[in-house]
Amino acid sequence: MSETTDAYARFLLGNYAPPALTLVRGEGSYVFDNTGRRYLDFCSGIAVNALGHAHPRWLAAVNAQAATLAHSSNLFRNEKQAELARTLAELVEAGGSGAGRLLFCNSGAEANEALLKLARLHGKKKAGAEGVAYKVLVAENAFHGRTFGAMSATPQEKIQKGFRPMLDGFEAAPLNDLAAFERRIGADTAAVLVEAIQGESGLSVATPEFLRGLRALCDKHDALLLFDEVQSGIGRTGKFLAFQHSGVRADAFSLAKGLGGGFPIGAIWVAQEHAGLFTPGSHGTTFGGNPLACAAALAVLGVVRDESLLEKIAVRSAVWRAELGAVVARFPAQARAVRGVGYLSGVEFCAETPPFAAALREAGLLVVPAGGNVLRFLPPLTVSEPELAESVAILAHALGQKS
Ligand SMILES: Cc1ncc(COP(=O)(O)O)c(C=O)c1O
Missing domain, CATH: 3.90.1150.10 (Aspartate Aminotransferase, domain 1)
Structure with missing residues (x-):
């Protein structure tokens, strides 16, 4: 040994x-x-x-940034976070997904937690004085991560076993079964969260018709349509984001994995019309968007674009x-x-x-x-x-x- x-x-x-x-x-x-x-x-x-x-470009960017300013916290602005937010916002818009804003974190699960907090904020706004619409619909066999919120959104026995009770409010329906989602969506629904391609669960692909149907259901019921692009994003499927194959509009989506090319970083993008849901103090992370992680991500995006x-x-x-x-x-x-x-x-x-x-x-x-x-x-x-x-x-x- x-x-x-x-x-x-x-x-x-x-x-x-x-x-x-x-x-x-x-x-x-x-x-x-x-x-x-x-x-x-x-x-x-x-x-x-x-x-x-x-x-070589990733190495040069990481080495140069590590020697300049690796970490500074979100108590201060840093130039790399600003540049990365602008670059991502422009890339998303160029892919036909409209204007939006970014929030940075450190992993896929953490990005999905931020999506779930966005859903909760939307659910409060939706319900008004009546309380909160907090239901989140997810697809069967989805994988969204191992933290408590992300795990609760992951309706798989092998993931949840030993950790129940899960957080309240998650309901699963079969991928590509629009009628099943329609039966579950309603006044108490804050969001629908899906992967356009289920990476961990045998590479099942959501059909464009299903995603377009989900978009219509979310519009009808004032629920957010959230995409988990943690595995499928940053060009892996030949579009910058996998849901862009279907032409649907996202209210928000999560990124991680490929974004940093090996340096841990996660992010969520939120459409401009929902960007006001997060206000100062409503969310935060010490490491999220630090200059070193953002420099690594900028190198990845630079190569994706230039090559x-x-x-x-x-x-x-x-x-x-x-x-x-x-x-x-x-x-x-x-x-x-x-x-x-x-x-x-x-x-x-x-x-x-x-x-x-x-x-x-x-x-x-x-x-x-x-x-x-x-x-x-x-x-x-x-x-x-x-x-x-x-x-x-x-x-x-x-x-x-x-x-
Ligand atoms: C679609 C999807 N969402 C979320 C996650 C969780 O990401 P992380 O392992 O960075 O927390 C993964 C990881 O495999 C994933 O494939």
Whole structure:
């Protein structure tokens, strides 16, 4: 047992299954373990390393900011937070989602907590003197995070087990079943919160008709339509935000993961008409939007823009997914389908996934388990065409060995 494995076993709480590898270094789309073995990294830190590892622009931005002003708190303005808010607001508007404002935090769960607080503020305004409309409708199999609010919004036994009672007011209906949402929405509903693509739960995609229907329901019942873009945002699906594929308008959405390219940062964007719900003192965080995190995020957004990554992802992912599909079709006894959208894609297998994940790892490719029998393939947004082709070859090799 290595010193690291030993320390994990003795000094870390046991909330994660023991990892298979110890990673020590990353370079572009590849990572290296402590034996020096190289892997094509389509785990990307679970959709975080948007620019791969050690991208020169990200490194330069983080190094320069760390040497200048790393943290200052929200008691003071900092130039990087201002620049990031402006950049994100402009990107969202350019994507057709209207004008809005930003709030920064440190993780996906924390961003979703801020969305839930926004919903509560809206619910108070909606109910007026009568109290508060506090119900939040979510989709079955959703994943919104592990903090109490986000966990209460995550209607999954494996997530909530051992922690009940949950916060009051959350109700789930099946994804893409508009009638079921319609039956539950009403005067007591503050918001509907959904992922346009359910990343953790087997890559189920919300249809554009369903999202348009939710928009109409929210308008009719004065409820906020909230999107969780923590995993699907920052271009991963070929649009800056996954819900933009449907053309619907969001009242607010959350971001995290890819935003910092490996530096922890989360955010919510709130449409201009609801931006007044948060007032001084109504929410806050010590670390949120610190200069170092914002400099990292600005580097990510700069590369996404300057290297036209959204356009590249849309084109390259279509080819890659077709190639993955061709491999899947060759092994019908083992693999069923390619799921997801863009670089938020995966393979649905016919049986439990751990043996396939292990076979892919053995063949030099790291992927991420999702719900059901699905493994997510999450390349960095900067992945090259030969690297995409390599992932297809490794999948074919691993399936060939197992058949
Ligand atoms: C859609 C979605 N929302 C929220 C979260 C929680 O984010 P974090 O782990 O940064 O708290 C995740 C994490 O996987 C996610 O995929």
